[in-house]
Amino acid sequence: MSLRPAPALMPQGTLLSFAESLADAARPIAMTHFRTRLDVESKADDSPVTIADRAIEARLRAMIEQRHPSHGIFGEETGATPGDGSLWVIDPIDGTKSFVTGLPLFGTLLAHLQHGVPVLGVVDIPVLGERWTAEAEGPALLNGVPVRVSDCRALASARFMTTSPEGFHGKDEAAYRRLSEAVGLRRFGGDCYAYALLASGHCDLIAECGLQPYDYLALVPVIEGAGGVVTDWNGAPLGLDSDGRVLAAATPELHDAAMALLRG
Numbered sequence: 605m606s607l608r609p610a611p612a613l614m615p616q617g618t619l620l621s622f623a624e625s626l627a628d629a630a631r632p633i634a635m636t637h638f639r640t641r642l643d644v645e646s647k648a649d650d651s652p653v654t655i656a657d658r659a660i661e662a663r664l665r666a667m668i669e670q671r672h673p674s675h676g677i678f679g680e681e682t683g684a685t686p687g688d689g690s691l692w693v694i695d696p697i698d699g700t701k702s703f704v705t706g707l708p709l710f711g712t713l714l715a716h717l718q719h720g721v722p723v724l725g726v727v728d729i730p731v732l733g734e735r736w737t738a739e740a741e742g743p744a745l746l747n748g749v750p751v752r753v754s755d756c757r758a759l760a761s762a763r764f765m766t767t768s769p770e771g772f773h774g775k776d777e778a779a780y781r782r783l784s785e786a787v788g789l790r791r792f793g794g795d796c797y798a799y800a801l802l803a804s805g806h807c808d809l810i811a812e813c814g815l816q817p818y819d820y821l822a823l824v825p826v827i828e829g830a831g832g833v834v835t836d837w838n839g840a841p842l843g844l845d846s847d848g849r850v851l852a853a854a855t856p857e858l859h860d861a862a863m864a865l866l867r868g
Contacts, residue, residue, distance in 0.1 A: 619739065623726045623737070624735070624737065625667070626668070626714055626726075627714060627726050627728040627735060629664065629667060630660045630712040630728065630730070633663060634656055634710075634712065634730045635730055637654065637655060637659075638731065639706050642654045642655065642656070643655070644704050652704055653681065654703070654704060656696070657681055660712065661679045661682055661694055661696040662682075664679075664692075664696070664714075668692050672690070674687055674688040674690070675687045675690040675691065676692070677694065678694070678817065678844075679695075679696070679818070680694065680695050680696065680816070680818045689718060689719050690717070691717040692714065692717075693715040693716075694712075695796075695818040695819060697712065698711050698713045698796040698818075698819060699711060699794075699797070702793070702795065707793075709732075709793065709795065709797040710729070710731075710795065710797075711727050711729045711730070711795070713822040714728075715818075715821035717844070720844060721843070722825055722843075723740035724739050724740065725737070725822040725823060725825035726822060727796050727799070727800045727826055733747075734746060734800070735747055736751070736800045736803055736804075738828070738829030744803050744827070744828075745829075751804040751805065751830050752804075753804075753808075753830045753831045753832040753854035754805040754808050754855075755855060756808035757855050758861070759783075759786040759787050759858065759862065760787070761788045761808075762862075763787075763788065763789045763791070763809070764783070764787040764790050764807070764809045764810070764811075765790075765802075765807045765810050766792060766810060766812055767794065767795055769792065771813060771814055772813060776849070778868075779837075779865070779868060782866070783865045783866055786865060787809060796822075798810055802827060803832060804830070805830075809853050809854070809862055810850070810853075811850070811866060812850050813837075813850070814849075815850055817843075817844050817846070820834075820850050821844075824842055832855075833856055834852040835850075835851055835859070836849050836851065837850075837863060837866045838863075838867070851863060
């Protein structure tokens with residue numbers, strides 16, 4: 605189910621092939637630093653950053669600037685540079701807290717937007733050798749094989765995931781608790797990996813808040829390409845100006861039921 609029109613694209617597969625070359629370049633950098641003694645710095649928002657985050661983003665920026673010099677780039681570590689309506693959004697290591705504690709469920713996220721619409725997404729999990737990809741109106745793939753969301757429609761049987769209950773505060777915390785109490789199973793952690801698992805049918809529902817565009821834009825084509833639904837908590841399509849509240853579900857029925865609880 606897609607909630608947005610697809611803009612005119614480059615030839616099918618052209619962007620995706622280049623995006624996969626970016627992910628190929630990011631993997632060895634991440635693995636070189638994984639489970640080594642790292643200096644971990646805290647950014648202004650208290651989130652951690654390492655040499656691996658910065659090295660990956662610098663490498664991917666250089667590759668994009670060489671191949672597509674007119675495209676804009678928005679990276680978590682070095683901000684945004686303007687372009688011609690085409691924009692690459694990079695999260696070099698989504699799940700840095702997992703990365704610095706030796707957990708293998710971190711990933712590199714790559715999104716390509718055309719006129720603000722995410723038309724390509726890559727979720728690459730270096731340690732596990734798993735990569736989810738999707739291009740606009742095409743299927744979501746795991747290592748080249750199509751994947752599909754589950755057919756779960758009821759909250760009572762839904763397998764629910766979120767990165768951490770500690771991420772919800774105030775009214776958002778109350779909304780999370782309403783939803784958490786209604787589902788059949790709860791699991792925490794995973795960051796971007798949880799959304800990839802939803803695309804493959806292994807969990808059914810995810811709700812989070814406080815996310816940034818580089819946290820969620822790559823996930824949109826993947827989840828929609830697998831037949832799922834992903835929006836903000838009001839049901840609006842996700843974009844650069846979304847408020848950071850994300851709701852992903854396997855089916856429209858499950859999405860509607862979860863959204864009703866989140867909105868109270």
